[in-house]
Amino acid sequence: MQLNEWLEKDSQARSTGEKAGGYPFGFMDDGAKKEIRRSILKAVAIPGYQVPYGSREMPIARGWGTGGVQITLSMIKPDDILKVIDQGCDGSVNAVNIKKFFASVSDVAITTDTLEATIIQTRHRIPEEPMTEDQILVLQVPYPEALREVEPSETETRRMHAEADYSRMWLYLYEDIVNYGEITISYRYPVTVNGRYIMDPSPIPRWDVPKLHMAETLLLFGAGREKRIYAIPPYTAVEPLEFEDHKFRVEDFTGKACSRCGATDTFLDEVIDNMDGGRSHFCSDTGYCDKRYDTWNH
Amino acid sequence: MEPLIRIRGLSKQFGQGCERCLDATGPEHDTNLCRYCGSVMACNDVSFDLYRNEALGIVGESGSGKSTLVRLLHFEWEASGGTVELHRSAGLDNLTDLFEANSDYSRNLLGLTHFQKRQIRNALMGIVYQNPHLGLRMQVSSGGNIAERLLGAGWRNIARMRERSAELLEKTEIPVARMDEPPCNFSGGMQQRVQIAKALSNKPLILFLDEVTTGLDLSVQARVLDLIRNLRNEFKLSMLVVSHDLGVINLLCQRTMVMKAGRVVEAGLTDQILQDPQHRYTQLLVASQL
Numbered sequence: 177m178q179l180n181e182w183l184e185k186d187s188q189a190r191s192t193g194e195k196a197g198g199y200p201f202g203f204m205d206d207g208a209k210k211e212i213r214r215s216i217l218k219a220v221a222i223p224g225y226q227v228p229y230g231s232r233e234m235p236i237a238r239g240w241g242t243g244g245v246q247i248t249l250s251m252i253k254p255d256d257i258l259k260v261i262d263q264g265c266d267g268s269v270n271a272v273n274i275k276k277f278f279a280s281v282s283d284v285a286i287t288t289d290t291l292e293a294t295i296i297q298t299r300h301r302i303p304e305e306p307m308t309e310d311q312i313l314v315l316q317v318p319y320p321e322a323l324r325e326v327e328p329s330e331t332e333t334r335r336m337h338a339e340a341d342y343s344r345m346w347l348y349l350y351e352d353i354v355n356y357g358e359i360t361i362s363y364r365y366p367v368t369v370n371g372r373y374i375m376d377p378s379p380i381p382r383w384d385v386p387k388l389h390m391a392e393t394l395l396l397f398g399a400g401r402e403k404r405i406y407a408i409p410p411y412t413a414v415e416p417l418e419f420e421d422h423k424f425r426v427e428d429f430t431g432k433a434c435s436r437c438g439a440t441d442t443f444l445d446e447v448i449d450n451m452d453g454g455r456s457h458f459c460s461d462t463g464y465c466d467k468r469y470d471t472w473n474h
Numbered sequence: 475m476e477p478l479i480r481i482r483g484l485s486k487q488f489g490q491g492c493e494r495c496l497d498a499t500g501p502e503h504d505t506n507l508c509r510y511c512g513s514v515m516a517c518n519d520v521s522f523d524l525y526r527n528e529a530l531g532i533v534g535e536s537g538s539g540k541s542t543l544v545r546l547l548h549f550e551w552e553a554s555g556g557t558v559e560l561h562r563s564a565g566l567d568n569l570t571d572l573f574e575a576n577s578d579y580s581r582n583l584l585g586l587t588h589f590q591k592r593q594i595r596n597a598l599m600g601i602v603y604q605n606p607h608l609g610l611r612m613q614v615s616s617g618g619n620i621a622e623r624l625l626g627a628g629w630r631n632i633a634r635m636r637e638r639s640a641e642l643l644e645k646t647e648i649p650v651a652r653m654d655e656p657p658c659n660f661s662g663g664m665q666q667r668v669q670i671a672k673a674l675s676n677k678p679l680i681l682f683l684d685e686v687t688t689g690l691d692l693s694v695q696a697r698v699l700d701l702i703r704n705l706r707n708e709f710k711l712s713m714l715v716v717s718h719d720l721g722v723i724n725l726l727c728q729r730t731m732v733m734k735a736g737r738v739v740e741a742g743l744t745d746q747i748l749q750d751p752q753h754r755y756t757q758l759l760v761a762s763q764l
Binding site: 335338339340341343344346347350351353354355419420421422 | 588589592611614615617618621622623625626630631632633635654
């Protein structure tokens with residue numbers, strides 16, 4: 177979609193759109209939306225750089241996805257189709273609440289189908305099905321600073337980013353390998369974006385990290401509590417930190433399959449039966465699992 | 475032979491400063507504190523050359539500006555004035571705009587960005603502090619401490635980094651079997667030697683030694699000094715040795731500068747200074763040495 181076309185639709189929505197409970201279309205006032213859009217543009221222009229912004233009060237608590245919610249609200253239009261997932265699941269509490277909220281303030285269509293959605297807001301997963309240039313993925317971020325693990329001071333981490341002084345992050349990984357034989361970070365695996373900034377990809381599992389590399393989709397990251405927005409524009413190189421002799425690897429699900437749809441190529445959640453202690457696996461991406469299940473059963 | 479690094483008029487002032495600061499401080503006043511405005515002239519108009527494979531000593535009482543000088547040259551503190559120029563032969567081919575086409579010396583290093591300064595520091599300099607806590611991460615393994623500098627220089631191969639760390643620890647007489655132990659498990663002398671290994675990891679041209687043997691017992695002192703002397707010959711290092719101990723200076727350095735209240739009061743060959751001190755303060759210093 178062209179930018180001017182998008183702006184036209186946006187202004188239409190604002191003048192004629194339904195008002196829920198006295199709030200304007202998209203809940204936030206124009207000033208707030210503009211500021212967030214400006215921050216998004218800056219974030220897209222400097223891939224991986226954390227842009228500070230004035231995080232607004234939302235009707236959900238900070239730390240429950242307000243960063244993602246604000247990004248989505250700042251760009252949603254009446255003809256958008258929205259999908260919201262929480263750890264891959266369309267039906268969990270966080271996802272359902274956010275969906276209800278969006279529906280009440282913007283009246284957009286809701287879907288669980290990754291391919292159908294125009295905007296997907298997600299907590300800690302990237303959908304299994306590859307997304308396209310026409311879609312936007314919004315990720316909720318609890319801790320935007322990838323270097324926080326090694327440096328508690330914000331002033332200092334900003335200096336480190338500015339000077340690309342990342343030896344301490346690498347040292348952290350070195351120590352991990354020396355002590356445990358491999359890098360023990362299971363989620364929030366740090367990545368280098370566009371060969372420059374080290375970035376926190378939000379707490380997605382390692383499984384999803386390769387999907388960031390040269391992705392066709394615009395990826396926007398919002399941290400509401402920490403007041404930061406950052407982005408990976410489409411077709412950007414994203415590399416997990418790795419050593420020449422200790423390569424990055426994803427979770428290994430060899431010999432396991434989804435007990436519901438039979439998938440062997442998805443990220444699986446392990447479920448333990450409380451009664452008999454038996455273990456089974458299910459797709460973490462429920463939308464994709466449903467789709468496969470329906471195909472087999474009809 | 476041309477000096478590797480040329481330092482001219484290097485100064486560091488803490489506080490606002492006033493017109494009378496320069497007249498109110500210095501060795502003749504026996505203070506570096508300006509009595510009019512309360513500024514401290516920690517280092518004032520220090521000029522010298524450092525040649526390749528040379529050890530230059532800096533002696534002086536505490537508060538005379540020795541360590542300040544080292545911190546300025548190591549880019550840890552911002553200098554208030556002066557120039558530091560590097561000879562072309564130092565190599566630094568990746569920093570292209572550092573050298574003018576027709577000049578043998580670089581632009582003033584003090585005017586570079588933090589990023590460039592850090593690149594130069596990583597490529598050329600090593601430092602050993604009096605207190606190992608300043609130079610080492612006490613909770614990180616000794617091998618990791620050494621690897622940190624290599625990682626900063628772009629090394630990305632664990633096996634090769636460990637090889638290099640082991641090699642350096644062997645040179646500094648730390649048992650390689652204890653490579654993965656953090657320095658907080660080590661004795662003071664061992665920590666100091668790990669620090670030296672870390673400082674040497676990037677094969678520096680210039681090594682700063684800031685009171686390295688102060689606080690170590692005499693037998694350990696002798697071993698550390700011996701080690702430094704051997705390493706200097708082996709790596710062809712230029713060293714700046716800061717100490718208030720004339721014995722250390724005598725052992726390591728060919729040339730010596732004497733500092734007092736932020737200024738250099740005497741400079742020359744070490745033998746000359748020890749045998750025939752000219753300045754009143756140097757005479758006192760030599761006379762106090764047992």
